[in-house]
Amino acid sequence: MSTNAYLSFLVIGVVLVLIDGQIIYRSGRRYLESSYGDPAAGASMTRLVTVLFHLATLGVLALVSTINLGGDITGVVARIGVLLLILAIAHGITLAVLSRIRGEQEVEAVVQRGPRPQRPEPEQQGPTVTPVPGQPGTYPDVSPSLENRSPYSAQ
Template structure:
């Protein structure tokens, strides 16, 4: 591969990585700001994940640039770009998974910090039934409703 083909692959690859990283950063910042009470904290977490994405994918780009794919310049560049795009898709999915996990942990933390509200204790005997008992079934809480065809509890044929 000639120097021009090598440099064009690196330029296209770096542009793809930077564009994808910016998409992740901007979308991830809005995604995490909604779950954090402090928008700056959500932006900070997104920045950390995006920096990791950039470092990993630029490292992979450097490694792919050294692999010999194809004899001439154009097939070699196209082959490398194809491999790079597949790896970018995988890295993008992993990054989205990391952002989703961070948001899930933030939501759990918010629920824990709010604390559970004490529920008033109600004696089960004084509480009204949650469903109306079906004729022919014993107790206040029937197990199943009768089927519409047979007007009896569900059964296997």
């Protein structure tokens, strides 16, 4: 592979990693800030996860660039394809990490806040439904038919 093809792959790869990292950072920050009361803590955790994403994917980019996958154009296209697949996997793992962090923050918030106070249920002051004329008891099973032609009757 020529130097121009190698450098073009590296430039395209770095741009893709940086764009994906920025998407993860911006979306992840809003995602964690909405679940946690402290926006600075959400931004801090997102920054740490995003830095890990950048380091891991740039390292994989460097390793993929050394693999011989063919000629100039076909080699670059093949490497970009492999890089995109690896970026998709890394993106999914990062989303799973952010989701787990959010879940832990929500549990911590519930623990700090304590259980919600239970509202007392109102006592029933009579039957749940209005009794139907002709049926015994305060809780009728089925309403009687209008003309006693259906399978349901009051008799």
